[in-house]
Amino acid sequence: MKQPTDVAQFSISTNPIKGPLKWVGMENIKSPIQGFTKDSIPAQISALVSLSKGDQKGIHMSRIYELVQSLSCKTLSKKKIFETLDEMVATQKGSSDAAKLTVKAQPLLQRPALLSEKMGYKSYPMQIHGPRKKNTNQLVVTLRVEYSSTCPCSAALSREAIAEEFMKRFQEGKVDCKDVEAFLTNESTWPAWPHSQRSQAQGHFLLNDHQELPDFSKLVDQMERALGTPTQTAVKRIDEKEFARLNAQNLMFCEDAARRLKAAFQNSEFKDFKFWVRHFESLHSHDVYAESRK
Template sequence: MIETERDKANLREQRDKVNLPDVSVPEPSLNWGAQLPWVGMREIEVPVKVKLPQGAMLIAGRLDLGVSLDRKEARGIHMSRLFRLAMESLPQNELTLSLLSDLATRSLETHAELSTSVKLALKFNLPLAREALKSQGLGWRNYPVLIRFEKRVNAEASLEKALLEVDVLYSSTCPASAALSRQLNEEASLNHFTGDEIRRDELKQWLHSPASLAATPHAQRSRATVRVELAPSEWGRDLAELLASLVNRLEDALGTPVQTLVKREDEQEFARRNAENLMFCEDAARRLMQALEASPEFLSFEGEVAHFESLHPHDAVATFAKS
């Protein structure tokens, strides 16, 4: 008995297919010459359901989804099957790695006669609320996120791997430039005060004058890109919460993440934090390594920091990894 409209639609589709040619059907008499490690679709537009503290939200995502083509007599894969699975899965269900694992498994099931591995990559911007440093203001940041999931099956076992990638922006003030600026400021003060004693009110008046600031260190917006391999024991966790935790850990390690709403008291606090966290790109990379090494949920990690130099027309870059 046909019970639903979907059952009726599926029956009509199967009936219509009978008279439609399908050039992708494997033909034992043909050999197309080679196996292909990955065939699929890139940049599939699909909304993803992300659970935020403010409630569940549908966010625009882009999905790469494909399988291996292991059967030489098969001309191609069934891309429409993969597309339909993605549309049935991601918009309706809260995003977790278990959900992506299920999508990978079902993708292979629809290609059981053709494929033994599947790879997918899902990217979107994760919106996180950010409080001002000192004032009562609030703003939002969108953090670029990339989730990769791979599954391979053979006669003995199946192997799965999950990777998370996030970008964070921060400010980096050059330690060398800070030292050189400090020296010029010292010289300016010594030239101004020629006596052996300085009155408190004179010092205050001097420090408030433009002449007291002989130089300032250069600083620049910088970016850290971090990729982590997540332990299977963590796959059931809420993915948005896990990603937010990773972002917070990285920003705390750096100390100078970019801000949203900024009033004067916030800008002053940001300047203080920059002075407290002078960083070469090497320093930033080591800070992130230390933070990630203290995280047992990550089996491995790698990353890159890039300081978009205001002094040079090129960037200062450092990479790091732990297998």
């Protein structure tokens, strides 16, 4: 009778090509996560460990998978993530000395309109990345928000073109208020208009040693307040008018947006942070980019 195969024998490589591997594991494991909103949300989790022993064929995947699934049982916390990282290394029984865990999700937050009673949901892509190396754990929270940006240069050129058209229309010097009103409200008389574009800002926040996971919704609010013109959900006419007014008051290049975000978080408790800002140009077919950090 054939003897059952000992699974342990496969852990030692018989392949002539041997050597350690920087990372081995699983990516995009599907699991619900608690802690970002009042309900659980779907997440994609990547869990990797180093393979430090060159003669070791592979790692114990199932042990890591079970650890990842256990994350759904409790509210996600810094302590729970660090415990999981330590256990990921421990389950490999000497084959690994480093681990990293990445949780990706897109929580939905209900956002009110600017002036009316309308409300709607926005998705905020986020990530929690926890690397563990040489018995040292870190935690980086990444969050992306969308906003509108109106180009200051196009606004200045539009004002110049409007002023030129106004002087052409009323060059005699005597101006009737009704004629001016007609000029200002008639779409066909406006020779130019500034261009805007949807833009993205992504924040990367390194937690200090004594800092817990930040309140997700408060982090969103702080980034959106700094930018001034977050994209909207359901709106009425008064909301759209207010949004146009806010855009006029918040003319900005991508450099301005990056500096605003840095200033807003300069006195925060984060050990370090950086912001990536991208404006998806409506004038050009390329994007523009700026980066700031603490």
